[in-house]
Amino acid sequence: MAFVVPKDTYNGRVFEVEIGTGAKAVKIGGENTLPFLTFEGEVPNMPVIAHEIQDVLPEDWPETVQAAYKDVSGDPVKWAKHCQDNLGAQVIALRLLGTHPDRQDRSPEDAAKTVSDVLAAIDVPLIILGSNHAEKDAQVLRAACDAAKDRNCLIGKAQEANYKTIVAAAMASGHKIIAMSDLDVNLAKQLNILITQMGFDKEKIMTDPMSSALGYGIEYTYSVMERIRAASLNQNDATMSPPIVNDIGMYVWKVKETMASESDLPAWGSLEERAIGWESTTAVGLMMAGSDLLIMRHPKAIETVRKVVAELA
Amino acid sequence: MLIIGERINVITKTQREAMQKRDKGPIQEMAKNQVRCGAGMLDINIGPAEDDGEGLMDWMVKTVQEVAHVPLCLDTTNPAAMEAGLKAHDNTWGRAMINSASGEEERLNCMMPLAGKYNSLIIGLTLNKQGIPALAEDRCAIAAEIMGKAAECGVPMEDIYLDPLIMPVPFSQEKSLESIRAIRMFKELNDPPMKTVVGLSNISNGAPKELRPLLNRVYTALLMYEGLDSAIIDPLELEMIQVIKTTDILMGKTLYAHSYLEM
Secondary structure, three states, X not given: OOOOOOOOOOOOOOXXXXXXXXXXXXXXXXXXXXXXXXXXXXXXXXXXXXXXXXXXXXXXXOHHHHHOOOOXXXXXXXXXXXXXXXXXXXXXXXXXXXXXXXXXXXXHHHHHHHHHHHHHHOOOOEEEEOOOOHHHHHHHHHHHHHHOOOOOOXXXXXXXXXXXXXXXXXXXXXXXXXXXXXXXXXXXXXXXXXXXXXOOOHHHEEEEOOOOOXXXXXXXXXXXXXXXXXXXXXXXXXXXXOOEEEEOHHHHOXXXXXXXXXXXOHHHOOHHHHHXXXXXXXXXXXXXXXXXXXXXXXXXHHHHHHHHHHHHO | OXXXXXXXXXXXXXXXXXXXXOOHHHHHHHHHHHHHOOOOEEEEEOOOOOOOHHHHHHHHHHHHHHHOOOOEEEEOOOHHHHHHHHHHOXXXXXXXXXXXXXXXXXXXXXXXXXXXXXXXXXXXXXXXXOEOOOOHHHHHHHHHHHHHHHHHOOOOHHHEEEEOOOOOHHHHHHHXXXXXXXXXXXXXXXXXXXXXXXEHHHHHOOOOOOOXXXXXXXXXXXXHXXXXXXXXXXXXXXXXXXXXXXXXXXXXXXXXOOOHHHO
């Protein structure tokens, strides 16, 4: 007897959000079924990967991933061009870590200059990330939004403590927003509601549930993601229908498995393989839970994840 | 839960006069207000409409859908007027609903075929010529007849909304629980479960004005718990809408957020 695949149909759909301008603009999300189930619904866009770069030398990155960018990471413009031209980056994520008060405490104006310089050098879409210091981010991202006007960037992250300023700036300059809350599906919904109550278009948001590395809380992240996606598809909940973005590089590349040397832990085997594998596995796991956009670091991990996506498409 | 707004009806003086004069204003105003308050469908009650029912229903459907982009629940006992409404209905935002067929043979035989012909949803009142049955079981028997006629007319089971009919608590308190029991039993009549609807405000018919809203909304919560899919209510009654939203949250049908009442 021939096997007939049972198909589910859903009431809702993930919004499709476009970032960037011109020929290299990228569409994210838009699916009306669970991840990769192209046989039972529409999946107009496969998950997209953004290459992460920083505004200052990434001295705190583990050696394995620093090495991959050693010739370019001293200059954000060079670094961006390298990702776009040599690594085939579809999207670039610029993290303005240097603006953190405990780092170089770069000014909003200096950050805005970096943003302009990077934008002048690339034509793929740009994600602009703060340093995750709530107060400083509000000022930095406001300046960045202005500098990036007309380039339809993705600005992150708006959180409960600072969303009003960031959302207002994004609205004024026509950008999209990443809304992040702390691993809680109800708070994620509440933040999206608050943002839309300011008059920001619900179809210009992406939801960041707060990522975690494999072995360090990934199950919390994917559980929240699954509940977000279920609310969108099963309950047609518009507040939970923005695409999901996972900023995983920053969580993966601080765990022991990406740093412990083979001499310290011989049972763990090759450091390079293990570290890259840690990032790819975290990424693939979260894609199974609904990630539409991943922000990653190591070029080899990105290549691996691309291969997985190509096979599942 | 699907909210069907009841405020456009021939019993309300301003609406009745607007219908008689073909005055769009009050009707469109009420349509917009009901949708703004959360109505997913609007009941259009023109009564028996013996005088040019078809013309009136046609005009009402077009007038309302001009400003309210929702499907309509067509409420009349006049079959020609019902058909005129189904013809005029714009299905862009959802299919029309026939209000109603019943277990009473004549009514069932003239309304159910229209649902088949126009591919609409249809309410089935579980009463017959003998009236409203006392027990939930007897309501189920009538429901089965309605479902049988639907199958004959090519109307899918998913398109039927069974209505157990509600008796007013001031006169028939013992019957209140029976209607709730009927909702539960109706859902078990088919797989997937049959859909259900009630005209809510009848529960408080005859009670003092200030008591009615309270009786209405608590009864709604009880019915929702047993699986009520839709209700014909006044969407402008804020506290009723709040109870519906809260019950949906408590039953896990809507994901919680602190601002859930504002959605």
